[in-house]
Amino acid sequence: MPEILSFSRNICTVVEQIGDDSMTSSCRLQDTLMDAYVEISVKIPDLEISGIKGRLERSVIGEKIDVEDAFKKIMGTRVGPGIRKIIRGFIGNSATEKQLAYMVEECCSGLILSFTKDHLKQIPKDPKKAKHAFENMVKANPRLYKSCAALSPGSPLVDNIEFD
């Protein structure tokens, strides 16, 4: 029996550096039920959201959403820890608005991961040196300890680390 798809989703998030002091992050979501685009602009170094726009191309949910209006309160907030809660709190609660909020979150995650990538690039390729680099990273930021399987007791990356 052919296993034909009943549902499919594609989400693409792209982060771009625009000049020295600003970046944009855009998210395109296309699935069986909807098609939407969201883009945020942030100022560096505060990562303050200086622009946000979006459009709903297609949705099976018939509700009328003023996308710009839904995003209004997000302007001026900073992308950082806790931003997810702020986005969910400020963008409305309808099914479509929740999807738009999810896309803004994806934009924010992309931005954060783009900086994470820069940081990870500095880790040496040599396994011993890499282990040392991860150890130092965890020592500098205890929140990383036990934050995932790779950085929990039993993992060689945190062998030499003890926290109270």
Place this chain on the structure above:
Amino acid sequence: MEGGDFEMITFTRNKVVSVWRKDDDTLGVHGILEDDIYSLEIDVSLSLSQLEILSIAGKWNRAENSECRRAIPFLQEAVGFKMGEGFTQRVQKLIGRKSCRHLADMLLECCYRARDTARVIRWEAEKERRPDLSLDEVVSEQGDPSSGPIKDFQISSRKPLKRGAGDLPLSKKAMISGEMIIDLHVHTSPASPCSSASVGETIEEAKRIGLDGICLTDHNYVWTAAEVERLREKHDFLILRGNEITTDQGDVLVFGVEKEIEGIIELKELRQEVLKAGGFMILAHPFRGFLTFGVGQLGLTVEKAMERPLFEFVDAVEIMNSKVTEKENRFAAEVAEGLNLQVTGGSDAHAVSGVGIYATRFSDRIDNEIDLIRALKKGNYIPVAFREGMKKRS
């Protein structure tokens, strides 16, 4: 357009989720996450009728480090989970922390899409019987088609504020103590779902290590005066109440506000409420960075940070918080000093072992919540690394 006019893409992430029907009551879901750092795949089977996870298989194609592979076996702990109230939180807490948050996010994405599929299948089945039934109706009547975390967030526990605890009885210990050390920032379970410590365990630990009091600052949860009074009597210990409120500009510890604050509030609006109530506001962990990099790496300077308008709307800044790095605490201290703002310390404990890592030493005696606010406004206090000092003393 000239070639040089194009901007470089600095990061890309693609997520693909496909759902198909394996048999009458089983959905197969294949999820792929591919970005500059990670490449992973997940296969999940869910029952169509119950939306219960029947099996999970995951694999890394590329990862951040050589030990990320350790995360895969922990995925099995979500087998048997049913989608419904608390599902997202369980996955995030169990898989996100024990395994990997990227795997957890992708697992959730796969499960939400299975739920969407279940709705589409139901609509297809019912439209033969009810030709007028629109897909919109099916999706809408069951709420959000995808975002479980939001639902969980909205149903978070919220109790009506019954303040008026300013005249709570004295704690015996507080009565005999002149200088007092109080942990102003403590989370307990289940009031704060992110905490693993019960309030009883937290209080006993605070007593054991020699703190003079703690302030319960659970997220979106307000302890009633009666509850706190019972705890005070039971443990014979000074327990005060505050609230950690999420604003558009970050988290703020608020003391002495009678009104219930719902959802996310704008900092300016919160300031008005606090002023009206005669309360006090402390900006919590203002420069908490990201897991692998800090605000300093983005090029933020103390001078630039001092320009942030949010500092105009708070009374003090938390410069000792155990959930941020020493660098971030130091940065907060420099900014607060530059702005001549009062400074405090609080553990932000989410586990018993975290209580009292940092605290605030008050010169004034504090026996109740009125004393606390009076003392906070007076400014005779300093943040202290309490546990570290305790070790040195012993």
